[in-house]
Amino acid sequence: MDPHLLRTYVTVARLASFSAAAQELGYTQSAVSQHIAALEQDLGAPLLTRRPVAPTPAGERLLEHAGPLLLRLDAARADVRRTAAAPEAGLHLAVTPTALRGRAAALLPHTGVRVRVLARAEIPAEVATGAADLGLVDGVAAPNDPLRLPDVAPLTTRGIAEEPVDVVLPAGHPLASRSGLRLGDLVDARWLDAPGAGVPLEQLRAAHGGGGFGAALRCDGTDVRTLLTLAAAGHGLTVLPASLAADAPGTVAVPLVAPRLVHRTELVHTGTLRGPAERFVAALAG
């Protein structure tokens, strides 16, 4: 299971074509054919049907494994090189849309910072592969409970902030006058599913334990303003950290009182911090 062969395989599967994959990878189409044949021989099972080119059941399984594997391989290489290389001058941050606020924002150095806003699930990979020095991720969890992040590599996480969670309702919503809301009362409400910008419904479903939280509208991307616009227009509910939910026009923020949940922000980094990243983390801790 040479990583090269694996990479060829995922490319072929993605493009559903040997010749297109060959072109993308800079091989001849013959070489790609030989790669796939070698993999199939090694694993003792056909991985692709030809004409049309599509993964077999065994191939589907391999595809599920291949992504994380190649990612981890990249992460390992990046981590080792970074450990050995001289610390860089700049500071690259990868953050979720609602994670960079408060102390973290205040303590950011004033020069040499680059910030990338990404969806929650992409942050660990970004940090692991060295595309970012530090990640800031947020989400809802039980108090003092760490967030559940995809583990693409051995990363260190540390909670840096917790605050109450508000439910965002359109102004005039029947529940908008309540002083507190229980998640159980909202299981069957219309919800906005915006895993990139807001809190994934999955996390609410997990916190409540079980089903419900059907998505009325799906919103991709990392723009919180759009999410709030949709909430104000009554397309569904969403949750936000209390300090952020307060000043969204056209909406009312009501504290979520049960189950006991907090909006938690975590810092994600590799064990080996140096340069500006190290100073920023030290400042945050001190």
Add this chain to the structure above:
Amino acid sequence: MDPHLLRTYVTVARLASFSAAAQELGYTQSAVSQHIAALEQDLGAPLLTRRPVAPTPAGERLLEHAGPLLLRLDAARADVRRTAAAPEAGLHLAVTPTALRGRAAALLPHTGVRVRVLARAEIPAEVATGAADLGLVDGVAAPNDPLRLPDVAPLTTRGIAEEPVDVVLPAGHPLASRSGLRLGDLVDARWLDAPGAGVPLEQLRAAHGGGGFGAALRCDGTDVRTLLTLAAAGHGLTVLPASLAADAPGTVAVPLVAPRLVHRTELVHTGTLRGPAERFVAALAG
């Protein structure tokens, strides 16, 4: 980063010797030397000091990555082969010491079953690499909260049982007459650390949020009886599922009432179940 080179590297690091690693791997010592040189060139950094042979900082990082990487590689290969191969006749279970009870035990087929009792952390790897068809893992968690298992490969987990958690005290302990105990009152107690046999202190620490739970005595292995003997002798406290804690001689089991925690048992398997494993899971679900 050829996996072969990686495997050679971890072997050399483990044995702290090129020649010993060569012998173990069936290479000449020259080949091992070339492997390490190739890796170091590829990664652009020295990984080992020679004489004595020990990992450099960069090498330490690589070691952290290498284990999970090679494990995932094994898991991928096993998964693909299993998907393609004919379903096997027997049923291999990998279980933690206190996970195989109740319905799961009752519904087990009467022939062709092999059970291996392992520490919690080893079960996912066992299932992922195909050494077991199914895993049963237990631990404490918030109600309806999934257990946090090391993710070595894309595995499917499903909760199959939850029950109250008891604290096991030696008979005559000052707190033994209480009707319920709060975890917060026990932070500074003497605890038994038996990650293989019982609930890891780490999980209690996480549930309580913060420090404490110092280990008075460490007990390795997967034998619950020994753990209870130690508890009865007053070497420290431990927690167990209520149904199990009740009948341990020389001890008193007191329900843990806060924070709200449950002893949860989960089924771990790959997506592709067949043969006896599939029937067993279906029986458990139905």
Add this chain to the structure above:
DNA sequence: TCTTCTTACGCTCGGCGTAAGTATC
């Protein structure tokens, strides 16, 4: 001086490209 890793060198085999073959649409 002995042990242990490194380097030199030659051989073999793996892997790529060219080109011919074959199967499907």
Add this chain to the structure above:
DNA sequence: GATACTTACGCCGAGCGTAAGAAGA
């Protein structure tokens, strides 16, 4: 018959072993 994957074959380089070299204990 055109398109797209497979197979044949030759070439080059990667990787292994043998053996000589170097460096530390």
